[in-house]
Every structure is written in structure tokens, then in C-alpha cells.
Amino acid sequence: MARTAGSHAETTGPKVRAVALRLFARYGYAAVSMRQIAAEVGVQAGALYNYTPDKQGLLMSLMQGHMHDILEARQATSSEGDAVQQLEAFVKFHIGFHLARPEALFVSYMELRNLEPQNFARIEALRRDYENELEGILARGAAEGVFTLDDPKISTLAIISMLNGVVNWFRPDGRLGLGDVEQIYWGMVRRAVGAAE
Amino acid sequence: MARTAGSHAETTGPKVRAVALRLFARYGYAAVSMRQIAAEVGVQAGALYNYTPDKQGLLMSLMQGHMHDILEARQATSSEGDAVQQLEAFVKFHIGFHLARPEALFVSYMELRNLEPQNFARIEALRRDYENELEGILARGAAEGVFTLDDPKISTLAIISMLNGVVNWFRPDGRLGLGDVEQIYWGMVRRAVGAAE
DNA sequence: AAGCTAACTGAACGGGCGTTCAGATCAATA
DNA sequence: TATTGATCTGAACGCCCGTTCAGTTAGCTT
Structure with a gap:
């Protein structure tokens, strides 16, 4: 039996990525086998290779996709206002973005060591791009004298x-909602950089 | 050949733990094989089982050892003074302790998911004990009105x-020394909780 | 000097790994 | 309706895994 009714590339491809992301986040890249992924997708292991050149490529694709997504989403977020407002927007954006996809954050930060050197360098570069956005805001605020930074x-x-630590404890059905979390963390960040209320 | 000159349990045992810690930290528990550990120790894989019941036991022992060490070291640190002084002591202790053993922190925070449920529960309990020390300080400071906490x-x-993030970037030969790092992070924490200078 | 035993070797066990590929199947095209 | 080609199966490849264990060796004890 092949080509079971209703199974097409348009559904299987994304499913492979979704399953791999979930399993990598839960058990770690090295601990998850291609056969496990295939089983959860509902195909044989060989079929996965229609969607990725190899296991490493699958990990790389997930991480690259996440970095691309976050940089794009960040770009789409208007960043008007003074340094304090920009910092607030960044903090809330970062929290909101990752609470919506905690697994992507898990994989992106924990599986760096499982990337081959050349892939590692590419992801690191994207990560630095993102972090530079925050650093720029902090530097600007420091220059304007509204932040106190060592x-x-x-x-x-x-x-x-x-x-990033927020994804370690946050539960959607917990006592705190997204708004609460944003407020608490923004408060800590604001005070940490010495910005006035 | 067995019992090569100069190899005794007193040297091999600790060596196994040291090598395993380093390899687990670098490549991850699942990605490291018993044969790799044995090769770096300088024995055959079978010999490792004189020092651990199995691979899981080796990981558990490392993590339990680390939690025991940190709780003991923390206990040995005098915690006199008001809430602000206690917080400062905690922050500097935490940074100093982990910068001296970054690999232990890596393993303790990244390999939790590779612990069998019962082992996981034991480590989590120890971790909560440690975190409760900080929470106690924060709660006390909040009650006394010297901290601003949501x-x-x-x-x-x-x-x-x-x-914990400090171990991701700190390099012993970098531009910042332990004292600098302690000062920078203590400054951020102090401001984050709204404590006066 | 002899015996003992902790420490280790080396081979083996069953099993799972990532990956490949010829062949089967089915939806879409012509 | 016939054909094509994307999609998937199922089996196989060589390799490595964690773990066990009978046998060997070396340092200590007596």
C-alpha cells in the first residue's frame, strides 16, 4: 500500500516539521529517531526523505525557519517612540512570540550544539541580528540617559x-495570562535598566 | 591486558565522572555513547560498569552531585544582613559557583528531560529547595518594603x-573577570527588584 | 612466595540507528 | 481512458548502541 487516500505532500510536509519540532523539543534531537517521527506522522521512515535531505537538514530547517519567522515578525512590529517605549515593545513582543511557540524556542536554544559547524554559524548570525535589535535599543537609551546600564x-x-526563561514555567491554563506575564517581565526589565516609570 | 600500571579505582572512578560531565555538557546525554566516555577515560566500555549501574545512573549521579554541592556550598555561605545584603550574597554566590563549573550547570538544566520520571522528581525537588532560598529572600524583602515585586x-x-545565562557567554580569558560579572549582574538584579542603592 | 580479589579486557548479545532504493499505488493530466 | 509522476512502502545496508560476562592481569595481603 502506498499513497493512502488523503495523504499528499501539502499535508505530509508540514506534518513532518510539526512532529519533528514537538519531538525534538520534548526529547532532544539526538534522542529522537527518524522512525519515531515517521510513526507519529503516519508514514514509513523512508518517506521522510521526500521532505528533508537528512535528519540534520530537518533540524536546520526548523531552526532557520524559527529565526526567519521571529525576525520577520519583529520587522512587522512598528517600533515608534522613545527608547523606553521601544524596550517595552521588544519585551512584550519577545514574550508573546515565544509563548505562542515554546517548542521552537526550546529547540532553537538547546539544539545549537547538534548543528554542524556551518549550520551553527548561520543560526548564530541570525540570532545575533535579533539580539542586536535589543542591544540597539539599550544603547540608544543609555546614550539618551534614560537607562542605567553597566x-x-x-x-x-x-x-x-x-x-526566555518564561517558557520553562508558563502554562496556558495557569493562574497567569499572557498579559500578566508581559506586565511582570516588563516591570522587571524596566527597573533592571533603571528606566523611570 | 588488564589492570594497566597506575590505574586504580580511585583515579578511574572520578575520571569517569569528569569525562562524562564534559561530554554530556558538550554534546548532550543522548548523543554521547558509553564507548566514547570509555575511550576518553582510557578503558573499554565494559569497565565503566564498575562505577555506574548504567548510563542513566551516571547522569543521575552527576546531577544529584551538583545539586548536593550547590546546596551544601550555599549552606556554608553565611547569610547575615538585611534582605538586600542577602540578595547580593545570593546573586554573587550563584554566579561564582557556576562560573567555576559551567558544565555542571549545562547538564543540570539541559538534561532534565533525559532523566527517568523518578529521577526527574528527585532533582526537581532539590532544585526547588535551592530556588526557595531566593524566593524567601525576595518575599522577606517585599514584606519589609525594600523590594518592589509584582x-x-x-x-x-x-x-x-x-x-544562569552567564555561562552561555562568559569566557575566563575574556574582557570581564568574575568580579565584573558579579557587579554587572548584581546591579541588574538589584534594580530589577527595585532595591535602593 | 602464594593466594586473593579488585580492575579491566575483549567479545558477544539483541536491537535500533540513518539512509537508500526498487517497486507499488493513486491523483492528476492529457 | 491511458499515462504519467509524485508519493509512499517495505526491505535492506552497514554501523553503532547499552549492557553482560567469562577470562586475564596486577597489586595487595599474608
């Missing part, structure tokens, strides 16, 4: 780390 | 996330 680079990394 | 629990997790 070191813009370190502050950038510290804030990103803090924000 | 949510002690979330603040605890946010601060820990921020501090």
Missing part, C-alpha cells in the same frame, strides 16, 4: 536569558 | 534564568 552587551544577553 | 515566584524564576 554594559549594553551583557545587559542584552541577561535580559534575553531572563525572558 | 510576583515573588515569577521574580525568582526570572532572576535565576538571567543569572
Whole structure:
């Protein structure tokens, strides 16, 4: 039996990516086999190779896709206002974006070490592009004297780390909603950089 | 050949743990084989089983050891003073402890998903014990009115996330020394919780 | 000097891995 | 309706996995 009724590339392709993302996030890239992915997709392992050249390519595609998505979404977000307003927008954007796709964040930050060197370099470059957006805001605010910062680079990394941590505990059915989380983290970030209320 | 000159349990045992920690931190638990560990130790794979019941036990032992070490070291740190001083001590302790053993932090935070459920529960409990120390300080400071906090629990997790991020970029031969890092992060944490200078 | 035993080797076990590919199947095209 | 080509199966490839264990060796004890 092949080509079961209702199975087309348009559905299988995205399904492969979705399943791989979920399994990689849950168990880790190295711990997930192509056969496991195939089983959850509902095909044999060989069929996966219609959608990826190999397992590494699948991971790379997921990570590249995530970085592309976030950079694009960030671009689409209007960034008007002073440094404080821009920082607020960045913080809330970052939280909102990742709470909507926690698995992508998990994979993007934990599977870097499983990328082959050349792929690693490409993802790192995209990540730096994104982090530079925050660093730019911090530097601008520091120059304008509205932020108190010891070191813009370190502050950038510290804030990103803090924000990323949200996916470790947030539960959609928990006591806090997205708005609450945005407010709490924005408050901490705002105070951390010494911005007035 | 067996029992090569100079190889005893007292040296091989710790070596197994050290090698496993380094490899797990670098490549991930699932991606590292017992044969790889054995090769770096300088023995055959079978010999590892004189020092661990199985691979999972080796991971568990490393993580349990780390949590035990940090709780013990924390206990040994005098925690006198008001809430602000206690927070400062905690922040600097946390940074100093982990910058001295970044691999242990890597493994402890990234390999949780590779623990069998019962082991996971044990490690989580220890981790909560540690985080409760910080939460206690924050709660006390909030009660005394010296801290501005929206949510002690979330603040605890946010601060820990921020501090843990330090091992992602810190390099012993970089431009910043331990003292600088402690100062920068303490500054951000202090402001984040709204504590006066 | 002899015996003991901790420490280790080397081979083997069953099983799963990523990947390939000839052949089967079915939706769309002509 | 006949043909094509995208899609998938099922089996196979060589390789590596975690773990076990009988046998060998070397340092300690007596």
C-alpha cells in the first residue's frame, strides 16, 4: 500500500516539521529517531526523505525557519517612540512570540550544539541580528540617559536569558495570562535598566 | 591486558565522572555513547560498569552531585544582613559557583528531560529547595518594603534564568573577570527588584 | 612466595540507528 | 481512458548502541 487516500505532500510536509519540532523539543534531537517521527506522522521512515535531505537538514530547517519567522515578525512590529517605549515593545513582543511557540524556542536554544559547524554559524548570525535589535535599543537609551546600564552587551544577553526563561514555567491554563506575564517581565526589565516609570 | 600500571579505582572512578560531565555538557546525554566516555577515560566500555549501574545512573549521579554541592556550598555561605545584603550574597554566590563549573550547570538544566520520571522528581525537588532560598529572600524583602515585586515566584524564576545565562557567554580569558560579572549582574538584579542603592 | 580479589579486557548479545532504493499505488493530466 | 509522476512502502545496508560476562592481569595481603 502506498499513497493512502488523503495523504499528499501539502499535508505530509508540514506534518513532518510539526512532529519533528514537538519531538525534538520534548526529547532532544539526538534522542529522537527518524522512525519515531515517521510513526507519529503516519508514514514509513523512508518517506521522510521526500521532505528533508537528512535528519540534520530537518533540524536546520526548523531552526532557520524559527529565526526567519521571529525576525520577520519583529520587522512587522512598528517600533515608534522613545527608547523606553521601544524596550517595552521588544519585551512584550519577545514574550508573546515565544509563548505562542515554546517548542521552537526550546529547540532553537538547546539544539545549537547538534548543528554542524556551518549550520551553527548561520543560526548564530541570525540570532545575533535579533539580539542586536535589543542591544540597539539599550544603547540608544543609555546614550539618551534614560537607562542605567553597566554594559549594553551583557545587559542584552541577561535580559534575553531572563525572558526566555518564561517558557520553562508558563502554562496556558495557569493562574497567569499572557498579559500578566508581559506586565511582570516588563516591570522587571524596566527597573533592571533603571528606566523611570 | 588488564589492570594497566597506575590505574586504580580511585583515579578511574572520578575520571569517569569528569569525562562524562564534559561530554554530556558538550554534546548532550543522548548523543554521547558509553564507548566514547570509555575511550576518553582510557578503558573499554565494559569497565565503566564498575562505577555506574548504567548510563542513566551516571547522569543521575552527576546531577544529584551538583545539586548536593550547590546546596551544601550555599549552606556554608553565611547569610547575615538585611534582605538586600542577602540578595547580593545570593546573586554573587550563584554566579561564582557556576562560573567555576559551567558544565555542571549545562547538564543540570539541559538534561532534565533525559532523566527517568523518578529521577526527574528527585532533582526537581532539590532544585526547588535551592530556588526557595531566593524566593524567601525576595518575599522577606517585599514584606519589609525594600523590594518592589509584582510576583515573588515569577521574580525568582526570572532572576535565576538571567543569572544562569552567564555561562552561555562568559569566557575566563575574556574582557570581564568574575568580579565584573558579579557587579554587572548584581546591579541588574538589584534594580530589577527595585532595591535602593 | 602464594593466594586473593579488585580492575579491566575483549567479545558477544539483541536491537535500533540513518539512509537508500526498487517497486507499488493513486491523483492528476492529457 | 491511458499515462504519467509524485508519493509512499517495505526491505535492506552497514554501523553503532547499552549492557553482560567469562577470562586475564596486577597489586595487595599474608
